[in-house]
Amino acid sequence: MTERAQRLEILAGVAGFAALGAVAVGGAARNLTRQRVGRLDPNSIENFGAIYDDRASIVVADDGVPLAVREVGPPTAPLTVVFVHGFALRMSSWHFQRQALAEVWGDSVRLVFFDHRGHGESGDAPADTCDFPQLAADIDAVLRAVVPDGPVVLVGHSMGGMALMALARRSPELFAHRVIAVGLIATAARGIAETGLGKGLQNPVVDAFRVSVRWVPWVVEAGRGVSRQLVAPVLSAASFGSEFRSPSLGQFVESMIQHTPIETVVNFLRALEDHDESAALPVLATVPTMVACGFQDRVTPLANTVEMHAALGDCDLVGVPDSGHLVLLEHPDEINLAIMRLVAGASRSGRGR
Structure with missing residues (x-):
């Protein structure tokens, strides 16, 4: 392990002790938009x-769910980067990456974004499809429809990164030929049920929502506003670091969470709690990778990123001080530079040609 990785591992251990208390004070998230x-x-x-x-299109998933897609850059670009967003968010969470990277790369790289099922402008997610095998199948459907050939770089945040791991386990042949690099931002291969988000969501309120969504959905429908007020703070509490100071960005994140159907939130919780894609790491280790995390991430704590880095081969480890789970929004410059390094390195290697 490099000296830099050892330093981050020490920081990860310290952050872990603080995680439970920080997530427990979820009510403080309501003041995010009023900070400073x-x-x-x-x-x-x-x-x-x-x-x-x-540029908009609709990709129909294998089970018929419509997935909203947006593209920037020409379809004939020699390289495509596909961005996969996180839990209870939407493709616009990549706002700063779309703005900066399109300007830097111009017509040489195409950017592709899409909303997960049950999120953003995509179709509703049937309860029995809210799992990582289905999310992996959806990514595969987007690749087949929008990027049928040519080299691809995949970048995922949070649940999006977990979905990419599921894709690697489901379709390892993609990573032998088409996928030339992978970026994993604020995510984990396993273990979130014991720390961060998992601990924060282990409470009677969330358990009651799970039962209601499955057996008495009219109760959730009738109390939709209250449901969001109870669940959203748990999801928002660790979005930003202690130095966060943008009310408009806080309002944007709150809006994304609030507009995610409560059924989607609750139905994906079990998949997140049970998530273990450790078996995918050897597949990902066959291509250049980048892992990034905020030092103050209490949803998928830094220790998860350090663990992934140790299991990956050609991997760039990026730690961002004073940042929470939404590091891609809070400190976009650091993440943009990391993605640019990833793409440049993979392009120089000549993979996928």
Whole structure:
């Protein structure tokens, strides 16, 4: 292990002790948008919905669920980067990556984004399809329809990264030929039931929602507003680090969570708690990888990223101080640079040609 990785491992251990207490104070998340209001908001004029104005298409998943897709850059570009968003978010969570990377790469790289089933503008997710094998199948469907040939780089955040691991386990042949690099941001191969998000969601309120969604959905429908108010703080509590100071960005994140159907949130919880894609890491180790995490991530703590890095071969380890789970939004420059390094390195290697 490199000296840098050892330092991050020590930090990960320290962060782990603080995780449970921090997540437990979920009510503080309601004040996120009001934090440090007296300071200048660096994102006050951002149009966080701009990605939905990009070139649009619908990919029909293998079971018939429509998946909303957006593209930037020419279909004839020599390389495509596909971005896979996280739990209870939507493709616009990649706002800063779409803005910066499209400008840097121009016509040389095509960017592809899509909403998971049950999220954003995609179709509803039947309860029995809210699992990682299905998310992997959805990514495969997007690749077949939108990127049928040519080299591909896959980048996933949180649940999106877990879905990429599921894809590697489901279709390892893709990583021998088409997928030339993978970026995993604020995610985990396993173990989130014991720390971070898993601990925060192990409470009677969430258990009651699980039962209601399955057996008495009209109760959830009738109390939809209350449901969001109870569950959203648990999901939002660790979104940002202690130095976060953008009310408009906080409102954007809160809106994404609030507009994710409560059925989607509850139905995917079991998949997240049971998640273990450790078997996918040897497949991912055959291509260049990048793993990134905020030091203050209490959803998928830093220790998870350090563990993945140790299991991967040609892997860039990126730790971001003063950042929570939404490091791609809170500190986009660091993540953009990491993605650019990943793509540049994979392109130089000549894989996928």
